[in-house]
Amino acid sequence: xxxxxxxxxxxxxxxxxxxxxxxxxxxxxxxxxxxxxxxxxxxxxxxxxxxxxxxxxxxxxxxxxxxxxxxxxxxxxxxxxxxxxxxxxxxxxxxxxxxxxxxxxxxxxxxxxxxxxxxxxxxxxxxxxxxxxxxxxxxxxxxxxxxxxxxxxxx
Numbered sequence: 001x002x003x004x005x006x007x008x009x010x011x012x013x014x015x016x017x018x019x020x021x022x023x024x025x026x027x028x029x030x031x032x033x034x035x036x037x038x039x040x041x042x043x044x045x046x047x048x049x050x051x052x053x054x055x056x057x058x059x060x061x062x063x064x065x066x067x068x069x070x071x072x073x074x075x076x077x078x079x080x081x082x083x084x085x086x087x088x089x090x091x092x093x094x095x096x097x098x099x100x101x102x103x104x105x106x107x108x109x110x111x112x113x114x115x116x117x118x119x120x121x122x123x124x125x126x127x128x129x130x131x132x133x134x135x136x137x138x139x140x141x142x143x144x145x146x147x148x149x150x151x152x153x154x155x
Contacts, residue, residue: 001138003031003078004092010035010062012043012107013082016122019055020129029137036090038062043107045114049122068092078137078145097142099149101128128152 003021007014014033021031039062050057068076075094082101103124106117131152137145 001029001077002074002094003029003080004068004076004096005031005033005080005082006035006065006090007033007082007105008035008037009039011039011041012046012105012118013103013121013125015042015046015060015062016050017080017082017125017129019050019057019060020122020126021133022059023055024126024129024133028133032063032068034063034065034068036065038064045107045118049118053122065090065092078149080149095142097140097145097149099146099153101149101153 005014005017005021010033014035018031018033021029025031042057042060042062047057047060050060067073069091070093073093076092076096077094079092079096079098080101081098082103084102084104103121106114106121109117132148135148137148140148
């Protein structure tokens with residue numbers, strides 16, 4: 001199962017969730033992330049937190065969403081968008097189930113609030129990722145996946 005996580009700059013929220021899903025999924029799923037306006041680098045506080053959690057950050061890099069559109073792109077089964085607003089509907093390869101998890105990007109906080117803000121968002125994303133993977137997502141249909149994503153997005 002291929003999961004794509006999108007957020008505007010693909011530097012914080014989507015990188016955290018991509019890394020968590022790949023770790024918790026342990027080969028069961030393949031998560032990747034992208035953004036319509038990718039930043040030049042992963043936010044340093046996100047990298048610091050992932051490294052503190054001893055998670056593999058070797059694939060953590062902002063990518064343009066264009067990598068996941070067009071005839072040669074990998075087919076996406078599940079699309080999760082993150083951030084304060086739902087991004088426009090994009091022509092992702094495949095017919096993925098879709099869900100939006102609204103949350104504040106901790107990178108928008110003052111620097112002296114980063115430790116607490118990034119930890120709070122990380123813990124929230126980790127809990128949602130765990131709850132998602134408690135289900136047989138590989139065999140669920142799009143309606144079931146969409147309903148599950150909606151429930152998880154409510155908290």
